[in-house]
Amino acid sequence: xxxxxxxxxxxxxxxxxxxxxxxxxxxxxxxxxxxxxxxxxxxxxxxxxxxxxxxxxxxxxxxxxxxxxxxxxxxxxxxxxxxxxxxxxxxxxxxxxxxxxxxxxxxxxxxxxxxxxxxxxxxxxxxxxxxxxxxxxxxxxxxxxxxxxxxxxxxxxxxxxxxxxxxxxxxxxxxxxxxxxxxxxxxxxxxxxxxxxxxxxxxxxxxxxxxxxxxxxxxxxxxxxxxxxxxxxxxxxxxxxxxxxxxxxxxxx
Amino acid sequence: xxxxxxxxxxxxxxxxxxxxxxxxxxxxxxxxxxxxxxxxxxxxxxxxxxxxxxxxxxxxxxxxxxxxxxxxxxxxxxxxxxxxxxxxxxxxxxxxxxxxxxxxxxxxxxxxxxxxxxxxxxxxxxxxxxxxxxxxxxxxxxxxxxxxxxxxxxxxxxxxxxxxxxxxxxxxxxxxxxxxxxxxxxxxxxxxxxxxxxxxxxxxxxxxxxxxxxxxxxxxxxxxxxxxxxxxxxxxxxxxxxxxxxxxxxxxxxxxxxxxxxxxxxxxxxxxxxxxxxxxxxxxxxxxxxxxxxxxxxxxxxxxxxxxxxxxxxxxxxxxxxxxxxxxxxxxxxxxxxxxxxxxxxxxxxxxxxxxxxxxxxxxxxxxxxxxxxxxxxxxxxxxxxxxxxxxxxxxxxxxxxxxxxxxxxxxxxxxxxxxxxxxxxxxxxxxxxxxxxxxxxxxxxxxxxxxxxxxxxxxxxxxxxxxxxxxxxxxxxxxxxxxxxxxxxxxxxxxxxxxxxxxxxxxxxxxxxxxxxxxxxxxxxxxxxxxxxxxxxxxxxxxxxxxxxxxxxxxxxxxxxxxxxxxxxxxxxxxxxxxxxxxxxxxx
Numbered sequence: 139x140x141x142x143x144x145x146x147x148x149x150x151x152x153x154x155x156x157x158x159x160x161x162x163x164x165x166x167x168x169x170x171x172x173x174x175x176x177x178x179x180x181x182x183x184x185x186x187x188x189x190x191x192x193x194x195x196x197x198x199x200x201x202x203x204x205x206x207x208x209x210x211x212x213x214x215x216x217x218x219x220x221x222x223x224x225x226x227x228x229x230x231x232x233x234x235x236x237x238x239x240x241x242x243x244x245x246x247x248x249x250x251x252x253x254x255x256x257x258x259x260x261x262x263x264x265x266x267x268x269x270x271x272x273x274x275x276x277x278x279x280x281x282x283x284x285x286x287x288x289x290x291x292x293x294x295x296x297x298x299x300x301x302x303x304x305x306x307x308x309x310x311x312x313x314x315x316x317x318x319x320x321x322x323x324x325x326x327x328x329x330x331x332x333x334x335x336x337x338x339x340x341x342x343x344x345x346x347x348x349x350x351x352x353x354x355x356x357x358x359x360x361x362x363x364x365x366x367x368x369x370x371x372x373x374x375x376x377x378x379x380x381x382x383x384x385x386x387x388x389x390x391x
Numbered sequence: 392x393x394x395x396x397x398x399x400x401x402x403x404x405x406x407x408x409x410x411x412x413x414x415x416x417x418x419x420x421x422x423x424x425x426x427x428x429x430x431x432x433x434x435x436x437x438x439x440x441x442x443x444x445x446x447x448x449x450x451x452x453x454x455x456x457x458x459x460x461x462x463x464x465x466x467x468x469x470x471x472x473x474x475x476x477x478x479x480x481x482x483x484x485x486x487x488x489x490x491x492x493x494x495x496x497x498x499x500x501x502x503x504x505x506x507x508x509x510x511x512x513x514x515x516x517x518x519x520x521x522x523x524x525x526x527x528x529x530x531x532x533x534x535x536x537x538x539x540x541x542x543x544x545x546x547x548x549x550x551x552x553x554x555x556x557x558x559x560x561x562x563x564x565x566x567x568x569x570x571x572x573x574x575x576x577x578x579x580x581x582x583x584x585x586x587x588x589x590x591x592x593x594x595x596x597x598x599x600x601x602x603x604x605x606x607x608x609x610x611x612x613x614x615x616x617x618x619x620x621x622x623x624x625x626x627x628x629x630x631x632x633x634x635x636x637x638x639x640x641x642x643x644x645x646x647x648x649x650x651x652x653x654x655x656x657x658x659x660x661x662x663x664x665x666x667x668x669x670x671x672x673x674x675x676x677x678x679x680x681x682x683x684x685x686x687x688x689x690x691x692x693x694x695x696x697x698x699x700x701x702x703x704x705x706x707x708x709x710x711x712x713x714x715x716x717x718x719x720x721x722x723x724x725x726x727x728x729x730x731x732x733x734x735x736x737x738x739x740x741x742x743x744x745x746x747x748x749x750x751x752x753x754x755x756x757x758x759x760x761x762x763x764x765x766x767x768x769x770x771x772x773x774x775x776x777x778x779x780x781x782x783x784x785x786x787x788x789x790x791x792x793x794x795x796x797x798x799x800x801x802x803x804x805x806x807x808x809x810x811x812x813x814x815x816x817x818x819x820x821x822x823x824x825x826x827x828x829x830x831x832x833x834x835x836x837x838x839x840x841x842x843x844x845x846x847x848x849x850x851x852x853x854x855x856x857x858x859x860x861x862x863x864x865x866x867x868x869x870x871x872x873x874x875x876x877x878x879x880x881x882x883x884x885x886x887x888x889x890x891x892x893x894x895x896x897x898x899x900x901x902x903x904x905x906x907x908x909x910x911x912x913x914x915x916x917x918x919x920x921x922x923x924x925x926x927x928x929x930x931x932x933x934x935x936x937x938x939x940x941x942x943x944x945x946x947x948x949x950x951x952x953x954x955x956x957x958x959x960x961x962x963x964x965x966x967x968x969x970x971x972x973x974x975x976x977x978x979x980x
Contacts, residue, residue: 354630
């Protein structure tokens with residue numbers, strides 16, 4: 139199961155029971171009705187048939203996050219999109235655990251806006267920042283009339299660009315700050331070890347040829363210009379290649 | 392009331408590379424030494440083992456080995472007219488914590504500075520005239536010479552087992568080495584590392600252009616090695632998880648693999664971890680230290696009396712410890728008076744990306760922290776600056792250290808930052824791009840300094856260190872010039888597209904550059920412009936020695952660790968052969 143196409147992802151999603159939080163998601167719910175049989179390998183089907191169980195994001199938030207991540211890293215012939223790679227699951231697990239609660243973040247006031255070179259200066263933890271910004275975004279989109287998940291891709295891109303550009307206030311979260319964190323975490327979820335719940339099936343690593351946690355190139359280093367071909371390895375895979383997902387790894391030794 | 396402990400001869404604040412070496416030497420000489428380390432004890436086995444250490448998210452992005460901002464941050468501003476705000480998460484620089492300190496997560500790049508660097512102020516005036524320097528630069532000579540440090544560089548390199556090729560052996564230039572090198576008494580203890588493809592391409596192009604490429608000196612070793620302490624290291628396997636990581640293979644020279652096994656066996660030494668030193672205590676004369684006060688991991692306060700105090704923590708923390716203890720006069724940029732916190736400098740980092748077609752395959756993930764190829768033709772004062780309007784320089788090298796993809800996914804300038812085009816560019820260029828590092832010097836400047844923040848506190852209620860820093864005009868001009876030279880090398884390699892990225896101001900804390908923070912407890916010959924004398928002894932409190940990159944009066948073109956190591960053995964020499972035989976001020980002001 140080297141490359142999951144978007145089509146096979148949709149099929150496999152449909153094979154699972156949808157988590158309650160995702161029930162409000164029209165695109166995927168529709169896909170679920172159309173879903174049929176057949177995944178590529180038995181091992182893959184049992185894994186891919188799962189659907190993220192969202193614990194941090196509520197149903198409304200999931201609609202935005204899933205669609206936004208997929209626009210940031212869309213599926214195409216090059217490799218998996220953020221949805222196939224379970225990037226929203228990565229965000230959900232990171233934001234719902236220690237990192238989202240402000241692990242390693244200096245949190246004392248007084249608070250004031252700084253210069254760009256002074257970096258992040260808001261009192262929000264990452265979890266608080268996402269909930270706050272997403273509430274404001276969904277309220278904004280309700281006023282505009284079309285839920286994010288039902289917009290065209292171009293309209294979704296235009297909305298994301300309006301966040302990226304800045305200037306919008308999302309209940310105290312500057313839109314550009316939220317967008318920056320969303321993009322950074324999307325890239326993290328795409329390329330991090332699958333132990334964290336994203337980069338499913340190491341598909342993003344396969345796309346670029348990164349061998350992952352495999353790490354011994356003593357013999358290969360001076361074979362100049364020869365492509366190193368090896369299936370990537372997760373730090374959490376067992377002898378059968380199954381990856382034990384456990385996102386709660388502390389940001390310390 | 393703090394519990395008062397039994398007197399010891401020496402207390403060492405910070406058990407990283409500097410602290411481990413000094414403690415080992417003094418304990419072996421018969422002194423009772425206590426090492427206070429704020430972080431956790433940690434060892435190659437069981438703490439640094441794979442595959443769990445090969446985790447980019449945990450170590451690169453979440454910075455698992457670094458000082459915890461939640462407990463101890465640094466505040467920052469570009470100029471003293473601004474309000475400094477806390478660096479709430481590290482990005483620009485990464486101070487480590489725990490046994491072994493920042494040395495655990497270094498890359499093993501092991502350069503010597505050049506003879507000229509130690510007399511930079513004098514030599515600059517001699518070569519270019521008194522008016523050549525920008526008026527606000529505050530560069531000065533070190534007070535110690537390269538010749539004095541050479542035996543200590545040598546000793547430190549043999550402790551590490553550094554892999555390299557001499558360029559100047561007892562005055563004779565060696566083919567294949569760095570011809571700009573200052574004279575060394577013997578070759579490196581182990582031969583150079585295998586060269587990666589990027590290094591080989593760079594070597595060919597640089598040679599064609601008339602430059603002098605040589606293998607990066609590496610303290611990830613090319614072969615197994617037993618150091619003079621009897622500690623064994625292994626050969627590096629180019630795993631690509633080096634900087635920001637601890638090495639699982641015993642192949643990177645860090646305190647755990649070079650000295651701690653010997654130190655921890657000596658009954659004269661006691662290691663106490665989880666101990667946050669609050670201050671060095673002074674007697675009523677303020678000219679003598681009586682020991683230190685620290686708080687342990689359980690929150691209990693202790694006073695540890697000692698005849699001699701060594702501060703051997705990260706450069707920024709050395710400065711803060713003196714400020715918290717009231718040792719030395721704090722620097723005031725308005726008057727230019729005072730010394731503690733003066734001459735804070737950094738490093739001026741630029742880069743070049745050379746993009747190739749699919750037929751050039753570089754496998755960027757195969758790397759050690761220091762197996763590149765570089766030139767010193769534009770470093771230090773190795774080229775004529777007369778018409779250039781700046782001093783200093785940078786080494787230029789293909790010193791690729793990893794292909795970890797959250798951080799490493801180069802795309803040509805102008806590529807979208809997200810979406811289909813970005814993704815396709817990432818996939819297209821990941822395995823076909825060569826990055827150069829342009830590792831530039833940083834001149835000290837009157838308005839750049841460190842002091843205590845008036846507002847923000849650490850978890851123990853003590854003021855955070857406040858950093859006021861922006862790049863001097865001189866250094867940005869240097870970055871522009873040397874990056875231009877590096878772009879020419881990228882073109883000579885035959886790259887399809889070459890993108891130069893010279894460092895621009897203002898300095899930002901939001902982007903990783905280096906962890907080479909220097910100065911603030913500068914060494915020198917004049918107490919009006921230095922915190923310690925040439926023996927690294929406090930001018931004000933003679934039984935306090937301060938050792939680290941905080942001693943650098945300005946920061947030359949190379950990574951600092953080898954010079955910190957040389958200064959450490961220099962300090963050991965001054966302590967054992969002078970100070971401890973007759974305690975008192977070693978240099979009359």
